[in-house]
Amino acid sequence: MSTVLKVFKLPDLGEGLTESEIVNWKIAVGDSVQLNQIIAEVETAKAVVELPSPYSGVVTELHEQPGTVVEVGNPIVSFDVPGEAGSGDSPVGPAAPEDADEAPAQREPTLVGYGAEVETGKRPARKARRQGTVGAPPRAAAPAPEAAPAEPAPAMGEAAAERPRSTPPVRKLARDLGLDLERLDGSGPRGLITRDDVNAAHAAGAPAGTGSPSATGETGLPSGAMAAGAVRTLGGQPREVRSPIKGMRKHTAQAMVDSAFTAPHVTEFLTLDVTPMMELLARLRADRAYQDMKLTPLTIAAKAVCIALERQPTLNSRWDAAAGEIVQQNYVNLGIAAATPRGLMVPNLKDAQGLDFRAMADALRDLALTAKAGKSAPEDLRGGTFSITNIGVFGIDAGTPILNPGEAAILALGQVREQPWGYHGEVVLRQLTTLSLSFDHRVVDGEQGSRFLADVGTIMSDPGMLITML
């Protein structure tokens, strides 16, 4: 009796899954199996499921070991199946795939949805895009010195992480030709990469990603070796993803290094009962006159900082090493650290010392909205004199903030939360917060730093005391 070799490829067992793990095999090579006999247990992101055999026949090969994570569409088991015309239970039909010839360079007609495309070991293109090495020469072939990014870093303000603008057919063309769109300049409107751009680059012999772009994992191991590791990685991502150091990340890193290794940092902490401040905020929010304002502990802290800086001006100074001078700035450009789509930014409020309570609240709100939208102007980011970082919004109590370069101090606001606290001789639940102040010890002595922190703390814990400072 003639037999036909049938290869069973891992299907999409859920909805839109890209891979699953073989938990165990219920069969061995040489076993005869029946249609729908359970042959394996497979774990997807959603469930552990039993895999029924799609064929009646003899197992000839198990392509993957238990514990292996297999991409959808990769072969997992092969069968010798009795001749084609056979019994009705053999899943043979006009559109049945001819798996025997093992050249599945096109859509697999029996699969639906996401599993359809055979990916032959490549990572899905969408995952690979940001790795920055698609199309680069294999790392092993080009030892260390060449590995540094040769291309010029993009201009600082440029949104470097955005993928190149193009259209799906052109993306496909580029992928088919092994071209990396990141390396092409678009001639279309707003930098759109056109079909002509891709064809031109191809004709000019642009570095074609030889073969499968990431057949070599970033560890230098072949992908098979990675898979054999069998451990699910964080987020199911490749073991390592390399991104060029550029744009905001590079800028931020340089600023932090400059600051941390030039200014000797001292950090002090103060934990205080801000219940009166929280009550004041509640009263203000309930007052019709303030109802359109966004009032938070940050509003009070910003006001408090401006007032305390007037009493301790060294914290608002600048170490001008080039000139050999200390510059005392009698104005406050108050920086507020913001997490933005482009990374950490510290836009500042110019002349914050001149803002009244309402203007301060409005300005803080506008500043945050602008930064979060990624629209802070370069001017907003320059010339800061003192910064506040509001780590409390992340549910954090305290930290040791690093100075914004050029500034003498930075204040971190912790979260406000109920904690037991000694109050009128009893332990009661009060609203507490912790302030963390870092300052440049070249400019600021412990005395000034401590007095400043105490002043801010006094205003925040007992806003009425403000009257003693004016």
Next chain:
Amino acid sequence: MTNPQAAGERGEELIQLIDPSGRRTPHGEFDPWVDDIEVEALRRLHTDMVAIRRVDQEGTALQRQGELALWPPLLGQEAAQIGAGRALEDDDFIFPSYRETGLAYCRGISAEDTLRVWRGNAYSGWDPFGKNMATPQIIIGAQALHAVGYAMGIKYDGGSQAAITFFGDGATSQGDVNEAMVFAASYQAPVVFFCQNNHWAISEPVGVQSLTNIADRSPGFGIPSLRVDGNDVLACLAATRIALDRARSGNGPTFIEAVTYRMGPHTTADDPTRYRDANELDLWAAKDPIERLERHLVDLGVDEAELKAAAGEVADSVAASLRQGIIGLQDPEPMEVFENVYSQPHAALDRQREHYALYREQFADASSATEEGAR
């Protein structure tokens, strides 16, 4: 004070004609409605249930083998679906959810047509007006409104048909089902609301969303309800016949709660072991609808082996032709996505068709470039 979670299990409230041991339990009100169901008719109900269980198992297997994108199993709910399905006349119109494989089977819709939509090969498997059965409704409970609208139409036309809609316990918490009950009651529409309470709205147990029995909800709308053992095919058949008779004789809508159990996952993409107790499965396995009917038939003198073999033969042939049909399905051509959207030509759709064709032409170009690149 009764525990709401346990309320669904109180036997005395559940109308039952065949108990889990296979014993026929007399019921004064229901018995006359099934006194025509002799041994041969019971055997046909048994064969139907065995066949749809096989279709269902084949659906799950085909999904695991990559032949279907998704499959919603009905395992455990065979009696509710066959009991209701075999009570209907051919011109009664069925508005199902997505789990009513058994109803499609009763309507003579081929298993292949039932499954093709789950392969993503077609918008729908059949012509609703050819089979008097709407195609599967994915939106929870939306079909109840369609059924009531259709039933109001029957009433305006002076017809003697009825509409019946199927949904689960979860759907009774949806606005659509409640709105449908308002209209059905106000217009005294000839419609049957058939709820298969399978105890789980995906991962939500029925006790969490209703502190009373599901059947207690409809009387608030002025719709009388029947609460039957959903694993008892005879009780389901009788209840549906009663409800249809009320509809046809101008007495308006009826609500049936068939208390059953979803033995499988919500769909093939679900893992019920994450949220439900395996002991619950054992409890309900003992109430299996097919096994209880087998015990009853054996009590009536039917040979067990012969009974199973005959039903198995039907099931095997349905399953084999289903597998053959599904695997043989051709993928539709991309441009076919525009077919059967509207019954008549539509300018906006024509424009989209034209644009999509142009878009696709760009890919054709890309693939020829690849071939060049490969050389």
